Amino acid sequence: MVVNYNDIEIGNEMPVYTSAPITRTDIVRYAGASGDFNPLHHDQTFIKLIGMKNVIAHGMLIMGIVSEAVTSWIENKYLRKFSARFLSMTEPVDWDDEENTKGRATIIVSGKIVKKFEENGEKRFQCEIIAQNALGSKKLSGFFIATLP
Amino acid sequence: MADKSKIGMELPAYTFKVEKDKIIEFAIAISQKGRKEEINPIYYDEEAAKKAGYKGIVAPPTFATSSFFWTGGGLMGAIKILGMDLNRLLDREEEYEYFDNIYAGDVITRKMKVVEMYTKGKGRRTIDVTILETELINQQGELLMKYRSTLMEI
Numbered sequence: 001m002v003v004n005y006n007d008i009e010i011g012n013e014m015p016v017y018t019s020a021p022i023t024r025t026d027i028v029r030y031a032g033a034s035g036d037f038n039p040l041h042h043d044q045t046f047i048k049l050i051g052m053k054n055v056i057a058h059g060m061l062i063m064g065i066v067s068e069a070v071t072s073w074i075e076n077k078y079l080r081k082f083s084a085r086f087l088s089m090t091e092p093v094d095w096d097d098e099e100n101t102k103g104r105a106t107i108i109v110s111g112k113i114v115k116k117f118e119e120n121g122e123k124r125f126q127c128e129i130i131a132q133n134a135l136g137s138k139k140l141s142g143f144f145i146a147t148l149p
Numbered sequence: 150m151a152d153k154s155k156i157g158m159e160l161p162a163y164t165f166k167v168e169k170d171k172i173i174e175f176a177i178a179i180s181q182k183g184r185k186e187e188i189n190p191i192y193y194d195e196e197a198a199k200k201a202g203y204k205g206i207v208a209p210p211t212f213a214t215s216s217f218f219w220t221g222g223g224l225m226g227a228i229k230i231l232g233m234d235l236n237r238l239l240d241r242e243e244e245y246e247y248f249d250n251i252y253a254g255d256v257i258t259r260k261m262k263v264v265e266m267y268t269k270g271k272g273r274r275t276i277d278v279t280i281l282e283t284e285l286i287n288q289q290g291e292l293l294m295k296y297r298s299t300l301m302e303i
Binding site for chain 1: 171174175177178179180181189191201202203207209210211214215217218219235236238239240241242243244245246247250
């Protein structure tokens with residue numbers, strides 16, 4: 001789908017993106033890809049030591065998932081700014097209790113265009129973004145600014 | 150502990166080559182896929198990337214943050230330099246500003262400095278905040294992106 005600047009209006013929503021439930025394998029894969037080996041994300045014995053219950057996904061994995069949501073709508077080359085604030089921790093799905101845990105691990109990304117403006121000689125727009133899990137717990141809020149032809 | 154004497158401190162500059170396979174690995178991870186054939190071809194297929202208007206295989210928008218972990222002893226090294234406590238560390242905010250794309254094969258110099266360090270709250274419930282600003286410059290001396298990372302020790 002090709003999006004042009006004239007096609008978008010303030011108030012338009014970005015296409016909703018739903019992730020696969022985040023697994024421990026996804027977290028380990030992200031650890032390897034990014035080099036972020038904070039044991040908080042994979043080592044259950046470290047988790048116990050600091051008094052938590054479960055490993056949690058990297059905030060940057062959630063932002064990476066949000067970037068997938070954004071770039072499946074607006075291509076990378078048009079991005080000018082991308083900002084995120086991490087709001088809560090995300091626990092992965094437990095395979096031995098999938099029914100009860102997949103909701104907490106499924107990330108739903110939505111957004112709305114709030115501004116159209118000119119900057120640096122380009123036509124740009126700003127889109128506010130929210131990522132929450134399937135239970136409605138907010139994980140990330142932020143925005144991106146992009147240009148379009 | 151927020152160590153205010155570190156405000157303004159520049160971390161050692163670091164130069165790295167953007168490996169094509171690292172981009173593929175990263176793109177697979179953020180799209181939660183198992184193999185490259187399932188991801189956006191601009192991240193692994195040079196022809197497809199050129200057709201889509203890029204100079205070559207391009208890095209995903211949040212790829213650059215990873216370079217933090219590739220230098221000076223990785224995460225633990227950076228934490229040591231900054232005097233942070235791993236057991237309390239959380240990533241709070243990331244803000245990227247893009248001027249040009251990062252391409253596979255680029256040789257990037259990363260410059261990172263501490264721009265802010267402060268303590269929030271009172272008594273036992275204090276939070277230490279550290280803000281880092283990073284610039285990525287390619288082999289032609291062009292500034293590709295700038296980003297600001299807010300780290301918290303809770």
